[in-house]
Amino acid sequence: MHGTRILDEADRLMTVCNSCRYCEGLCAVFPAMEMRRAFSDGDLNYLANLCHSCGACYVDCQFSPPHEFNVNVPKTLAIARAESYAAYAWPRALSGAFARNGLVISIVAALSMAAFIFGFAAVNDRNVLFGVHTGPGAFYKLMPHNAMAALFSAAFLYAMLALVMSVRAFWRDISTPIGGRADGGSIFQAIRDAGELRYLHGGGVGCYNEDEKPTDRRKLYHHLTFYGFVLCFAATSVATLYHYLLAREAPYPWWDLPVVLGTLGGIGLIIGPVGLFMAKLRRDPALLDENRYGMDVGFIAMLFLTGLTGMALLVLRETAAMGPLLALHLGAVFALFVTMPYGKFVHGIYRFAALVRYAQERRTAA
Amino acid sequence: MSSKYDVLVIGGGNAALCAAISARRGGASVLVLEGAPKFYRGGNTRHTRNMRCAHDAATEILTGPYTEEEFWEDLLRVTGGQTDEVLARHMISESKDILNWIVEQGVRWQPSLGGTLSLGRTNSFFLGGGRAMLNALYLTAERLGVDVEYDAEVTDLVIEDGMFLAARLKRPIRGETEIRATALVAAAGGFEANIEWLKQYWGEAADNFLIRGTPYNRGSILKMLLDKGVQEVGDPTQCHAVAIDARAPKFDGGIITRHDSVVFGIVVNKHAQRFYDEGEDIWPKRYAIWGRLVAAQPDQIAYIIFDSTVVTSFMPTLFPPIAGQTVAELAGKLELDPIALEKTITEFNAAVRPGTFDHTILDDCVTEGISPPKTHWARKIETPPYLAYPVRPGITFTYLGTRVNKEARMLMADGKPTGNMFAAGEIMAGNVLGKGYAAGMGMTIGSVFGRIAGREAAKHARN
Numbered sequence: 001m002h003g004t005r006i007l008d009e010a011d012r013l014m015t016v017c018n019s020c021r022y023c024e025g026l027c028a029v030f031p032a033m034e035m036r037r038a039f040s041d042g043d044l045n046y047l048a049n050l051c052h053s054c055g056a057c058y059v060d061c062q063f064s065p066p067h068e069f070n071v072n073v074p075k076t077l078a079i080a081r082a083e084s085y086a087a088y089a090w091p092r093a094l095s096g097a098f099a100r101n102g103l104v105i106s107i108v109a110a111l112s113m114a115a116f117i118f119g120f121a122a123v124n125d126r127n128v129l130f131g132v133h134t135g136p137g138a139f140y141k142l143m144p145h146n147a148m149a150a151l152f153s154a155a156f157l158y159a160m161l162a163l164v165m166s167v168r169a170f171w172r173d174i175s176t177p178i179g180g181r182a183d184g185g186s187i188f189q190a191i192r193d194a195g196e197l198r199y200l201h202g203g204g205v206g207c208y209n210e211d212e213k214p215t216d217r218r219k220l221y222h223h224l225t226f227y228g229f230v231l232c233f234a235a236t237s238v239a240t241l242y243h244y245l246l247a248r249e250a251p252y253p254w255w256d257l258p259v260v261l262g263t264l265g266g267i268g269l270i271i272g273p274v275g276l277f278m279a280k281l282r283r284d285p286a287l288l289d290e291n292r293y294g295m296d297v298g299f300i301a302m303l304f305l306t307g308l309t310g311m312a313l314l315v316l317r318e319t320a321a322m323g324p325l326l327a328l329h330l331g332a333v334f335a336l337f338v339t340m341p342y343g344k345f346v347h348g349i350y351r352f353a354a355l356v357r358y359a360q361e362r363r364t365a366a
Numbered sequence: 367m368s369s370k371y372d373v374l375v376i377g378g379g380n381a382a383l384c385a386a387i388s389a390r391r392g393g394a395s396v397l398v399l400e401g402a403p404k405f406y407r408g409g410n411t412r413h414t415r416n417m418r419c420a421h422d423a424a425t426e427i428l429t430g431p432y433t434e435e436e437f438w439e440d441l442l443r444v445t446g447g448q449t450d451e452v453l454a455r456h457m458i459s460e461s462k463d464i465l466n467w468i469v470e471q472g473v474r475w476q477p478s479l480g481g482t483l484s485l486g487r488t489n490s491f492f493l494g495g496g497r498a499m500l501n502a503l504y505l506t507a508e509r510l511g512v513d514v515e516y517d518a519e520v521t522d523l524v525i526e527d528g529m530f531l532a533a534r535l536k537r538p539i540r541g542e543t544e545i546r547a548t549a550l551v552a553a554a555g556g557f558e559a560n561i562e563w564l565k566q567y568w569g570e571a572a573d574n575f576l577i578r579g580t581p582y583n584r585g586s587i588l589k590m591l592l593d594k595g596v597q598e599v600g601d602p603t604q605c606h607a608v609a610i611d612a613r614a615p616k617f618d619g620g621i622i623t624r625h626d627s628v629v630f631g632i633v634v635n636k637h638a639q640r641f642y643d644e645g646e647d648i649w650p651k652r653y654a655i656w657g658r659l660v661a662a663q664p665d666q667i668a669y670i671i672f673d674s675t676v677v678t679s680f681m682p683t684l685f686p687p688i689a690g691q692t693v694a695e696l697a698g699k700l701e702l703d704p705i706a707l708e709k710t711i712t713e714f715n716a717a718v719r720p721g722t723f724d725h726t727i728l729d730d731c732v733t734e735g736i737s738p739p740k741t742h743w744a745r746k747i748e749t750p751p752y753l754a755y756p757v758r759p760g761i762t763f764t765y766l767g768t769r770v771n772k773e774a775r776m777l778m779a780d781g782k783p784t785g786n787m788f789a790a791g792e793i794m795a796g797n798v799l800g801k802g803y804a805a806g807m808g809m810t811i812g813s814v815f816g817r818i819a820g821r822e823a824a825k826h827a828r829n
Contacts, residue, residue, distance in 0.1 A: 018682040019622040022415055022495030025476030037682050059501060060494035062412045062620050066405055069622075203493050204474060212501045 003041050003087075006079045010044045016063065016071055023057045026203040028193075028358045029077070030057070035361060042173030045087070048080035049170075049347075049354040052200040054218075055208030055287050065286065078289040085346050088173075090165035097342035102294025105302055105339050112338070113331030119143070120327050129323040136249040142323055145243065148330070155337040162341035167349050174357050182356045186363060190355035194348075197222060210282045221275030225303060226348070228268020232310065235262035251317055262310060269307025273300040299344035305332045371397045371513075372827035373820070374533060374547035376520055376587050378402065379411035380496075380809055381791025382553035383503035384816030385823070387471055389551070390510045392824030397545060398507065399518035399533065401554070402582040406618075407500065407516060409555045410579040410763060410792065410808070413620040414496035416489040417468070417813065418806030419461040427475040430487045434458045440488075440804055448601075448800020456772050457798055460814045465490060468813055472502035489806040515539050520587060523550075525594045528784040549786040549823035552776070553816060556764035556792045557585020558605060559617060564761070567603040574666035576610055578760045581617040588793050591768050596784070597777045600765040600796020606803045607657025609633075610760030612667060613685045625755050627680045628656060629725060629743045631672030632714055633757075635663040638697065638706035640714070645742035648728060654803050661759040668757050669700055671711070673749045679725065687753035696752040715746040763808065767796035774819035786826050788819035 002008050014033050017023065024030045029050050036043055053074050063069035082098065089095035097104050120129050120142045133141050140148070172179055193199070200219045202208050209216035239258040242248040252259050277300050280288075309329035316325060340346070373389040375382045378400030390396045400407050420437045424430050437458045441449060469475065476493035485491075492499040508514065522534040530550035535543050557563045559581045564572040577583075592598050614623035628644050633656070635641055642659050660668045677687070690696030693711055697704035713736055721731035723745060731744045768789045769777045776787045776794075791812040798811055 015682070016622060016684055019684040020495075020620075021681075022492075022498075022621070025491070025493045037678065056494060056498075060498035062495065062497045062618075063622070067618065068615060203476075203498075213505060 002044065004080075004083060006076065006083055007041055007044050010048065010076050010080045011039050013071055013073055013076055014039050014044070014047065016069055017057075017073065020063070022062075023060060023073075026056050026060070027052065027054065027199040027201075028355070029073070029199075032358055032361060035365065044080060045084040045170065046174035046354050046357055048077040048084055049350040050199075050358055051077040051081065052197065052351070053078055053287070054200050054202045055284075056202035056205075056214070058287060059208045059212045059214075060203075072286065074287050075289060078287075079291070081347070081350070082289055082292040082295065084170070084350065085166075088166045088169040088350075089342060090162050090169065094162075094342055097339075098295065100294075101292075101339075101343045102298040105298035105335065105343060108339050109302060109305070109332060109335035112335040113328050116143075116327035116331040116334070117324060120323060129327075130320050131323065132318065132320050133322060134318050136251070138317070138322070139250055139326055142326055143330075145249070149240075152330075152334065152337065155334055159337045159340040163346065163349055166341060166346065167353050170350055171353055171357075174354065182360060183363075186356050186359035189359035190352055193355045193359070194352050209279055209287075210284050216279055217275065218279045221272045221279065223272070224268040225272030225276060225300075228265045228270075228272055228307060229303065231261045231265025232269060232306070233265075235259070235265060254314075259314065263314060266307045266311040266314070269303050270311065273304035273307070276300050277304075295344050298339075302332065302336045302339070302343075306336055369542050369546065371395045371545070371547040373397075373549050373551060373823045374399065374530075374545055375551045375553060375820075376533065377409065377551075377553035377555060377791065377793075378407045378514075378516075379409035379553065379555060379791060379812065380414070380499070380503070381793075381812035381816035381819075382551070383408075383500070383507055384468075384471075384813050385551040385553055385788070385790050385820035386507050386512045387503065387510060388817045388820030389824040389827075390507065390512050390820075392821050392828070394549075394824035394827045396507075396512045396820075397547070398512060398514045399520060399535070399545070400514065400516050401519045401586075402516065402580060404516045406580045406582060407504070408497065409583055411496050411500050411812070413579055413618075414492075414499075414806075414809050415621065416485060416491045416806045417464075417809035418489050418804065419465045419810060420458050421462060421465060425465075427477055427490050428487060432488045434462070437461070437488075441798070441807070444802035444804045444807075445800045446802065448802075450797050453770070453772060454798045457811060457814045460818070461810050464810070464813045464817065467817065472506045473499045474502065485805055520554075520590075523587070523590045523594065525787070528595070528778050528782065528787070530784075530787045548827035550788065551774075551816075551819045551823050552587050552591060552768065552787065552789045552793055553791045553812075553819070554587035554793055555583045555585070556605075556766070556795075557583065557588060558761045558764050559583040560585050563589075564605075564764075568661070571661060571666050574758060575607075575661070576612075576614050576619065576623070576758050576760045577617045578608075578610065578619055578621075578623070578762045579617070583763075585764070585766075588767065591776070591787075591789075591793075595779050596787070597769040597779045597781065598766060599769040599794070600767050600800060602764070602766040604765035604796075604801045606654070606762040606765075607661060607759045608654060608762065609656035609660050609668065609670075609757040611683070611685045612756035612758040614758075614760065619760070622684045623760060625670060625680075625683065625757060627670050627672060627676070627683075627755065630676040630679050631670055631747060632710070632740065633659075633668050633670050634702070634707065634710055635668050636665055636702065638702045638710050640710060640736075640738060641668075643738045643741050645732075645740040645744055648726075656757070657759040657761070660757055666758055669702070670755045670757060671696075671707075671747065672753055673747045674751050674753065675745075675749045677753065683755070685755070687755055689751040689753050691750050691752075693752055696754055700754055700756065711747055714740070714744075715748060718744045718746050762803075763792050763795070765796040765799065765801065767792070767794045770794045770797055770815070772818075773822045774815045775822060786823070788823050790815040790819040 063071040086098040205214040207216040372394035474493040610623040694704035697707040717733035
């Protein structure tokens, strides 16, 4: 017996799958499963986070529903995965946020954006918020740079702390011996596997989504979203360096590195989330964890909103819309940071840890 | 959908789809009638995993060469000579090309990974298993313009003077209850799920058989063809039967109900008596014979008994072993006579001679002075908990079929080839496989003769 009903079900499925093994060539979950005969809670949470939900094992399985063995690995592991996020959340008191994540994100985002708009208006007079500002330092007429840096650093550092603490707890559970360290080679392998989304490929033909035809482009949209996010993060980092090292103040001209990175990233963060959302709408309900639909969509929406407001800001930054758009953009980014440890963002972190563990197991077995 | 097709394929498994694809590629209009609902499409192909093909050199997925001659010798060994040499050699020769042809139809192979199967040289494994292979074939067939109908149960075949005219359906398909076609490919499998038919040969014992595949393999097309004068081939009492877990569902338990633990223990019947040499041979023979052995025991039940020292020596099982701290406790749970079981195990243990255990070869661990002996891998059963799996005969497929020639064309009872009727897959496997089995041969028969049947049917229809 396990801690939760879904882990009991995951254990049942892994027992079925371990006596079949037809799927061993599809992804990492099944070879990892084959290394075990019995499954602890930690093992099951590890396997759940190793699953990329490509759906191939469901489509290929002779025992998937309506068969009486009722084998639905992607859905079961999706639910187990979502429950694992809450189980390892830090601080524990906030683990409940996962359950109502869609709502939490909407409220936090709305409040953050409103706070920035009213904050700007309160700190400055109305003319500043709706005025036209150009040239270096234009953004800081609305909010001093130091205030902006302090606010976002605090939010970001909190998010990092919460994520590190959560993934530490997760790693303790999935590593053998408990607390065992990850080696550099395995981490490098995991970076490669995560970077190319190696296991979101349905065994090579692509991702399965609405039916048995592997036509889904979820991998592409996920790449656009992830690398869009990374580029935007890089843009912010470069801008910060410009500010402190070169004393060059934003906004920068369109051809300058932070803007180029941010533009490319912004495009990714607009197309990617829309594609992921459309794929989710079309997905076979049998594969969906409906209860966590809000969490997924909330996170996608936040990324989309960040990309959209950022791009709008770039295009309209020399007009009167700059003030409100800056407020919206900063609000979206702030909300994204604050909700990161309690929403779908964590899937990437946990999956990465699971990939490290898998790489390590492979090396040990070899 | 037109009411008349060039080629009508009845069945929906590997052989049927290979036939449909090859007929369509040959320019024919093709309709596939699958009797099962979509989820259960594909008959036994759903549960298969690999295919045995001859090849002259190692490939990405196969080690070493597996020559035509070696394939032929393997076939000769498992069938004990009950095979049509001309057809068999033809099939083996064609199997070389099938390895690539099947990939061209969208099927993907996987490198032979770990597991406990030692088939990396002779057999290619489908990535994702048999259902994945079927999905790929269906996608290709549909892309090519083959029409497919599910739940399409054929109730009658209109055949005159060895010529197929039409098939009648239980439920009309878009208004049609009779489908006419210029040529027929029958690829509708055997009759292993038809318990009443099995009883004709096995008597009441058949009630205790478990069927490893879908309940749709009822042999109705085979029966119609034989009733209408097609020549039969194969021994009706022959079927591929393995020992599977007695707790498995009556139908469609598939691969996961199997046990390959026999060599690690002993097997007793309901009287707690051993009845066969558990150490006779290595995999896969040891695996394939136990279904028939158990079928011959009272109430068609037996128990594989072993102890806690060997539990990780074989594949994990769906159903956990039944355990007892003492032999008597185990016997109680199995509803066996505890005294008889203790006596059997004590006598067995006393007969075990020291040797060097190695389950990968025919080792020198033997018994002395008991009947039946255990001629290899004999080790004492003495470390509690004592464990057992109850097993029953699990029927995979039957051997009775329609006689065909090298063109996959059916022969009538007088020996003359039919005008336009072809057969492929399990429905004609008995031509090649009179008895016995070696892993992956069913799929080879299906793909090779499916492709031939489709090609010949299209050729006939387009003439």
